[in-house]
Amino acid sequence: MITAKMFMGDNAPSMPPGIHEAVEFTAAYFEMDDIILVFEGTEGKLKNRLFQPTGEYTFGDETPEDALERKRFENLRLITQLMVATLDEAVVEAFEAETYEDYVKGAITLLGRPIHKKVNIKVVPRKADQPYTKLPDLRYPKTPAVVERWVEGTKPSLAFTDKELELVEEWRKEHQE
DSSP states (O other): OOOOEEEOGGGOOSSOSEEEEEEEEEEEEEETTEEEEEEEETTEEEEEEEOOOOSOSOOTTOOHHHHHHHHHHHHHHHHHHHHHHHSOHHHHHHOOOSSHHHHHHHHHHHHTSOOOEEEEEEEEEEETTEEEEEOOOOOOSSOSHHHHHIIIIISTTSOOOHHHHHHHHHHHHHHHO
16 A cells, blocks of 8 residues: 655645546655655646654654654555556565665665656545645555565564455465465
8 A cells, every 4th residue: 555645835735635547656766864756647746755764753652663663664665565566576576675774775766767657546635634645555556475575574573464464365365276
């Protein structure tokens, strides 16, 4: 699933809320320590900012370390899903990294090349009191093999939710028959 947040205000997206089909993914780059993803469609342009994980913002009784891992995982999931949706499967399958930083740098290098692939997105304003837009998820449009690499323990600190594990298991059952 692709989920990205972009703070609005002066930099409000020109792409209005709603479903946008065949939107072109045009750019991925770093701005300061944040990742910028750019989508362009007939109704405008949407820049999404993935903030550098800090662990500063926690939920409930979450520790700063847990918050950092959660945010890193959210960013990795988004970047991986965008790679699966836009890059050749062989490129995605061959991609590996040892650390979060290496993974992000390598992925943005691959995604930063002119790709111009079409994706379907849905832009949803979250709440009136929360000034950001959310791009909902694309559930692994090609194969979860990249995801399985994370699920099977090569990156144990980046655990998937029970629901995500169920989806991977469903995919395995469907494709092993």
